[in-house]
Amino acid sequence: MTNDVQVEAPQAPPDATPTFAMLRTLGGISLISGLLVVLAYQFTLPIIAENQRVRTEQAVFRVVPGAVTKRDFVLTDAGLVPAGEGVQGELIYAAYDAADQLKGVAITGVGNGYAGPVTVLFNYDPACQCIVGSKILQMTETPGFGDKMETDPEFLENLKALDAKLNADGTALINPIVTVKHGTKTHPWQIDAISGATLSSNAMGKAANTAAQRATPAIQRDLAKLTAANHTGQD
Amino acid sequence: MSNGTSQDPPKGAGGTWRPMIARMLAGLRPASARPGGHGSGLLRIFRKRKTFPHGIYPVEHKEWTADKPIRRLPFAPVLVLPLAQHRGAPSQPLVQVGQEVVRGEPIARAAGFVSVPMHAPATGVIQAIDLAPTPEGPKTMAIYLKVYQADPQQVLFDTGHDIDSMTNEEVVAAVQEAGLVGLGGAAFPSHVKLMPPKDAVIDTVIVNGCECEPYLTCDHRVMLEQTDALLRGIRLIMRITGAKRAIIGVEDNKLNAVDQIRAKLPANLPITAEAVESKYPQGAEKMLIKSLLGKEVPVGGLPAHVGVAVFNVGTLAQIGDLLPKGRGLIERVVTVSGPAVANPGNFMVPIGTPVRFLLNHVGIKPTLGQVILGGAMMGMSVSSIDVPVTKGVSGIVALERDEDDPARRQVYPCIKCGECLKACPINLNPSMLGELAQAREYGLMAQGYNLDQCFECGSCAYVCPSNIPLTQYFRIAKSINRERKN
Amino acid sequence: MHAESLPSIFLNAAIVNNFVLAMFLGICPFLGVSSKKETAWNMGLAVIFVLLVSSAAAFGINWLLVNLELEFLRLICYIAVIASTVQLVEMFVKRYSPALFRSLGIFLPLITTNCAVLGLALFQTQKEYDFIQSLVYALGAGAGFTLALMLMAGLRERLALARVPDVSQGAALTLMLAGLLSLAFMGFAGLGGSHG
Amino acid sequence: MVKGIEIRTSPHLKRALNVQQIMRSVVYAMLPICAFAIWQFGLSAALLLATTTGAAVATEAWFSRLRGAGNTVADWSAVITGILLGLTLPPGFPLWMAAVAAFVGIGLGKALFGGLGYNVMNPALIGRAFVQAAFPVAITTWTPAFAPSRFVELIPTTLTAPFMRPESVTDWIAGLGVDSWTGATPLAMQKFQHIETPAWDTFAGLVSGSAGETSALLILVCGLWLAWRGCLDWRIPASVLAGAALTALPFWLVDPGLYPSPWFVLCSGGLMLAAWFMASDMVASPVTPWGAIIYGVFIGALTVIIRLFGGLVEGVMYAILLGNAAGPLISAWTQPRVYGAVKKARAKS
Amino acid sequence: MAELPKHQEDLSLDTFVRGLWKENPVFVMLLGMCPTLAVSNSAINAISMGLATTFVLAGSGALISGLRNWIPKQVRIASYIVIIATFVTIVDYAIQAISLDLYAALGAFIQLIVVNCIILGRAEAYASQQRLVPTLVNSLGIGAGFTIALFALGSVREILGSGTLFGLHLFGAGFQPWVVMVLPPGGFFVLGAWLLLFNWIKQRGERRADAPTGVPANAR
Structure with missing residues (x-):
């Protein structure tokens, strides 16, 4: 105790720097810092925005084969709203081919896997009311196990025509998408789990189900907007 | 010299292949069922004997000597009487070289309160007062007494006390005059124990007849053969301590x-005899108090602090025998046994008899490897068998060389099996203490892990499968800590 | 957006994604202050304390910056706030609880450069936790840090008495131990997530 | 006659049970389990056990030479590590991976810290945890027990070339003609489909799983023999099993359809083997008697928690490693009360 | 704070080189462990992190060195932190601009460069006392040492853990990756293994050096 006190006792510095000098220095440094940061921010902002746009676009084009353009919509309670109109919310991406035909709608879903959330982008085909493709955006599953969701052809087969039909009211799926144990898939709305990676497979099922449950009612209701929006975009 | 024909204590005999097979078969049996085994204690739960927690069950081999009555041997030609046979200050000689002494005559006087006088164990002449070997190693001063072999060796110093009319102080003084020390092995002057600290009130005298050391049966024989003297001693001690x-x-x-004691117990006195579990170290003061009374001597305290005084049966038998006669302690009962002894037995041995003389009488086998004064667990291994039997020596154990099994000696690192914790009667953590000793953290051993409570019973080293000399480590650590303190 | 339950946040930060053993945050004090159980315990308490205070402070700062649309100053503000928070805590503890200061005092300056503190502030922002969630997250992270530190200290105290070969003395041994602990903590994967 | 007597320090008697004998007894106790594993899984299991044992012994010999510590193979502890490791791996585990596990277990788990007596965790489990993290697919590839051809052909993955990925066993299993093979161990079936395998099958070991973990009955018998020999502390397996059963009990009472019965918990997976042969590893478990009980209950409870709520099917390995890690703390907090120590009377210096 | 004698170091090759080995921040000084372990699961991440740290080191070092005579010692730590945070923010945005994938891989550890003890340590011990050019050279040396150490870790972890280096497949298609290497325990193990190797080399060197001085080999 006594030792501590002695060590901590302020030994009045012989040449005490005036408070003003300290404030001046700190202020000066803050000024320089602020300046540098703002410069960097301003300079990189458009590049970063462009990067983000390209990244999303690439993901969407990969999950919707044949697409060359896309338009973003915000999912709201009132239906789909074209992005960029000041409305915040989850985005969906309508993708079009060279002939401006709607090739599919990219929707995102999240499911909890073995080691954390798995974020997946799905290609929803409004015509057949099914999921016809997928791409994992982010996951922390064990390499060699969970990543079979991306590589195992048998598993990917599940996601080529996954039934996501809406019920009569158009508010929810008739049959929720579920993951069933390996080798027991009997219905088109089921996902056949990867043997040995059941939790990761479950995550995929949950992601597909949440994505479809949230987005498909709005998409089916505002399907016209998706195709129409494209034409307005062409004008 | 002796080839030990008549009474071989059972130990592996036969061709080379038979013991091999026997050992292989023995390997499948539980450790507790094998010689030197350690019981798991599971079966002992069903016995309803008073006992203390932990402790060990070494092979006892008491059957070799338990039914051998106490015999006298001829006198050795020369008796060696170290002046420091007891704890405390060494006695001061009262005789000169060349002086003739009579059996029972005082030859040295007490040098203070914690000290006792010494009496001539035989009639003879003082040959020298010189250095003599001791079991501890360094030589100390001793009186050499040449025995007159032709003398009838009668004790002529019967002063005779009327103990019933003596005051307590006089009895205590008489106990000191008789040169009595604890005969269980500690050799602590008995009269000191009779004067407990002022703040302690003794309400129970515990008479220690446990004799938990393997091989030893001298106390057993004393209880059987000197029951009256023992009870006399107990009554006397009860009177003095109140x-x-x-x-x-x-x-x-x-x-x-x-049974023998109970048969002779006087009806009007509150003395009882109780059987306790046969377990090492049941005979340690603190353990016996725990077993019989369920009390624990506080750390750093004496038995007197829980109202108890503990005396060994041998000591009390001697008090009961010597005090009324006014004689001094000149002989004691010693068990000579062990696998390397041909004719083990219990003997009344004059103090100062060289160990060599005793061993020659019982006969030793050529396989002799080690001679221990005291018991096999806590006794001291001697470098020379020319050391004499002193007041504190309760037994001489001769062990065989066990070079046939070198693997037993290899010291492995501590595997933290925890056996030592389950053996330690005072609940230390010998495993940790051993690791600390190897790292030379002696200070931490005492401050954090109660090293000073260890009384070196050896239970931890006995059970240690890694053969770590734990007891030895603790002795070294304690002595280094003592030096550092000084 | 984040409807994570509070126990799940706590478990995740403390055990499943232990700050030290799975996220590599606070490695320096983990390696440096883990040779004795007592110091490790005191360090752990100090870190929990600072984490809670700086988490609350960071939450406030972030709210302010988002409202002022000055997010690009977030890092500078966080680090400045954390450094001064630690300073304030130190002064406060010294003034009002000298006993606590004696046991925690020497660790407080060390904590400024403990990346667990800044890391926590950044992660709670990234995960968009609300105020209560942030505090639980901080508590979990601190508990996890303390747990890892205590386990490490126990093992290192034990190994201090071992015949460790010369080659593996020092930092190498500590890192390998950390690796083994990290390996053992993999057993917690998926805990609190799959059924929750 | 009496020349050359020796001087030693007390005590002069020693119990006739040394480290080497303890270790050898453990090896004896594991031999019946090995035999059962070989009978159940055939040649591949035999090769697997031989590989782990050989690699463990070779690693031990190599490191003891590097350290100049003499040959420490003779203490048999490396043999135990090798056999145990083999028993915990799937029977078709590629041999090169098994050798890696043995090398890591002995090297990283033991030699690094100074060899026998100083390892902080069970070396066999370190080896296994390492390969579990390194090769997660191979270590969860199960093959059927009592395949008809088990004594004439190897499981195809066994002889995978070093550093290569093992091929899929799906087709091979299909060709075996084993009925109703689902590719899952009883534990996995319980966890994901909530189908409890009949108790007798798991108890007797007529199911698939790691090479030596299937027969709870046999392990129990061998473990009890070891305890009777005094070569392990019965407190640890007893408290591990009790901890597991008691943790599982309330869940099972609430929903027996979803949660496994305590009986199933005890007999399935590696719990029995781990409780008797791995949690009881003397070196890495707490040394105090009460510490051993706390440690055991902790492991048992954690195993069940990981099994029921974690991402893994079996948690006993991690539970033991974590128990080992907590061992020194448990030991320190359960130091026995010394004889005569009074609670508050430590005033005297 | 005692006034240290402001020894002005002459610029020499050593100013740069000692950061590579003798004062290697990771292997010798054991500083900056958090980013070292966290982002070294692939070679490209490791090198990016190394370069980012080098940039912050050099930038903040230069600024601090330039301002060293104007910064009162009472507020020097606060000033250093603000300056360092500035450069870290710049790097943060720069990496986002260069590659979003890289940014995602490095995660929060870019921003955590702020609390990397190497940088504050250098600022305090070197930049605050030395002239601009030596500071710059020294910072680059330390940064290079950090980058090399990160690469040593990252390459081993990537080769074993994924069978690739900079994303290129090194082995045939049948190669079995050691997944543990890219997981957290692998980081500890690989760094521990490097330190073991260096210890071993050092001790063997010492033994060699001892040998000719008359100690017989069997004396041990």
């Missing part, structure tokens, strides 16, 4: 001694 009761604690491997 204790309200006395309990004689005897291990249940000596139930005939319990």
Whole structure:
């Protein structure tokens, strides 16, 4: 105790720097810092925005084969709203081919896997009311196990025509998408789990189900907007 | 010299292949069922004997000597009487070289309160007062007494006390005059124990007849053969200490001694004899108090602080025998046994008899490897068998060389099996203490892990499968800590 | 957006994604202050304390910056706030609880450069936790840090008495131990997530 | 006659049970389990056990030479590590991976810290945890027990070339003609489909799983023999099993359809083997008697928690490693009360 | 704070080189462990992190060195932190601009460069006392040492853990990756293994050096 006190006792510095000098220095440094940061921010902002746009676009084009353009919509309670109109919310991406035909709608879903959330982008085909493709955006599953969701052809087969039909009211799926144990898939709305990676497979099922449950009612209701929006975009 | 024909204590004999097969078969049996085994204690739960927690069950081999009555041997030509046979200050000689002494005559006087006088164990002449070997190693001063072999060796120093009319102080003084020390092995002057600290009130005298050391049966024989003297001694001690009761604690491997004592117990005195579990170290003061009374001597305290005084049966028998006669302690009962002894037995041995003389009488086998004064667990291995039997030597154990099994000696690192924790009677953590000792953290051993409570019973080293000399480590650590303190 | 339950946040930060053993945050004090159980315990308490205070402070700062649309100053503000928070805590503890200061005092300056503190502030922002969630997250992270530190200290105290070969003395041994602990903590994967 | 007597320090008697004998007894106790594993899984299991044992012994010999510590193979502890490791791996585990596990277990788990007596965790489990993290697919590839051809052909993955990925066993299993093979161990079936395998099958070991973990009955018998020999502390397996059963009990009472019965918990997976042969590893478990009980209950409870709520099917390995890690703390907090120590009377210096 | 004698170091090759080995921040000084372990699961991440840290080191070092005579010692730590945070923010945005994938891989550890003890340590011990050019050279040396150490870790972890280096497949298609290497325990193990190797080399060197001085080999 006594030792501590002695060590901590302020030994009045012989040449005490005036408070003003300290404030001046700190202020000066803050000024320089602020300046540098703002410069960097301003300079990189458009590049970063462009990067983000390209990244999303690439993901969407990969999950919707044949697409060359896309338009973003915000999912709201009132239906789909074209992005960029000041409305915040989850985005969906309508993708079009060279002939401006709607090739599919990219929707995102999240499911909890073995080691954390798995974020997946799905290609929803409004015509057949099914999921016809997928791409994992982010996951922390064990390499060699969970990543079979991306590589195992048998598993990917599940996601080529996954039934996501809406019920009569158009508010929810008739049959929720579920993951069933390996080798027991009997219905088109089921996902056949990867043997040995059941939790990761479950995550995929949950992601597909949440994505479809949230987005498909709005998409089916505002399907016209998706195709129409494209034409307005062409004008 | 002796080839030990008549009475071989059972130990592996036969061709080379038979013991091999026997050992292989033995390997499948539980450790507790093998010689030197350690019981798991599971079966012992069903016995309803008083006992303390932990401790060990070494092979006892008391059957080799338990039914051998105490015999006298011829006198050795020269008796060696170290001046420091007891704890405390060494006695001061009262005789000169060349002086003739009579058996029983005082030859040295007490040098203070914690000291006792010494009496001539035989009639003879003082040959020298010189250095003599001791079991501890360094030589100390001793009186050499040449025995007159032709003398009838009668004790002529019967001063005779009327103990009933003496005051307590006079009895205590008489105990000191008789040169009495604890005969269980500690050799602590008995009269000191009779004067407990002022703040302690003794209400119970515990008479220690446990004799938990393997091989030893001298106390057992004393209880059987000197019961009257023992009871006399107990009554005397109870009177002096003012204790309200006395309990004689005897291990249940000596139930005939319990029966014998009970048969002779006077009806009007609060003395009882109780059998306790046969377990090492049941005979340690603190353990016996725990077993019989369920009390624990506080750390750093004396038995007197829980109202108890503990005396060994041998000591009390001597008090009961010597005090009324006014004689001094000149002989004691010693068990000579062990696998390397041809004719083990119990002997009344004059103090100062060289160990060599005794061993020659019982005969030793050529396989002799080690001679121990005291018991096999806590006794001291001697470098020379020319050392004499002193007041504190309760037994001489001769062990065989065990070079046939070198693997037993290899020291492995501590594997943290925890056996030592389950063996330690005072609940230390010998495993940790051993690791600390190897790292030379002696200070931490004492401050954090209660090293000073260890009384070196050796239970931890006995059970250690890694053969770590734990007891030795603790002795070294304690002595280094003592040096650092000074 | 984040409807994570509070126990799940706590478990995740403390055990499943232990700050030290799975996220590599606070490695320096983990390696440096883990040779004795007592110091490790005191360090752990100090870190829990600072984490809670700086988490609350960071939450406030972030709210302010988002409202002022000055997010690009977030890092500078966080680090400045954390450094001064630690300073304030130190002064406060010294003034009002000298006993606590004696046991925690020497660790407080060390904590400024403990990346667990800044890391926590950044992660709670990234995960968009609300105020209560942030505090639980901080508590979990601190508990996890303390747990890892205590386990490490126990093992290192034990190994201090071992015949460790010369080659593996020092930092190498500590890192390998950390690796083994990290390996053992993999057993917690998926805990609190799959059924929750 | 009496020349050359020796001087030693007390005590002069020693119990006739040394480290080497303890270790050898453990090896004896594991031999019946090995035999059962070989009978159940055939040649591949035999090769697997031989590989782990050989690699463990070779690693031990190599490191003891590097350290100049003499040959420490003779203490048999490396043999135990090798056999145990083999028993915990799937029977078709590629041999090169098994050798890696043995090398890591002995090297990283033991030699690094100074060899026998100083390892902080069970070396066999370190080896296994390492390969579990390194090769997660191979270590969860199960093959059927009592395949008809088990004594004439190897499981195809066994002889995978070093550093190569093992091929899929799906087709091979299909060709075996084993009925109703689902590719899952009883534990996995319980966890994901909530189908409890009949108790007798798991108890007797007529199911698939790691090479030596299937027969709870046999392990129990061998473990009890070891305890009777005094070569392990019965407190640890007893408290591990009790901890597991008691943790599982309330869940099972609430929903027996979803949660496994305590009986199933005890007999399935590696719990029995781990409780008797791995949690009881003397070196890495707490040394105090009460510490051993706390440690055991902790492991048992954690195993069940990981099994029921974690991402893994079996948690006993991690539970033991974590128990080992907590061992020194448990030991320190359960130091026995010394004889005569009074609670508050530590005033005297 | 005692006034240290402001020894002005002459610029020499050593100013740069000692950061590579003798004062290697990771292997010798054991500083900056958090980013070292966290982002070294692939070679490209490791090198990016190394370069980012080098940039912050050099930038903040230069600024601090330039301002060293104007910064009162009472507020020097606060000033250093603000300056360092500035450069870290710049790097943060720069990496986002260069590659979003890289940014995602490095995660929060870019921003955590702020609390990397190497940088504050250098600022305090070197930049605050030395002239601009030596500071710059020294910072680059330390940064290079950090980058090399990160690469040593990252390459081993990537080769074993994924069978690739900079994303290129090194082995045939049948190669079995050691997944543990890219997981957290692998980081500890690989760094521990490097330190073991260096210890071993050092001790063997010492033994060699001892040998000719008359100690017989069997004396041990």
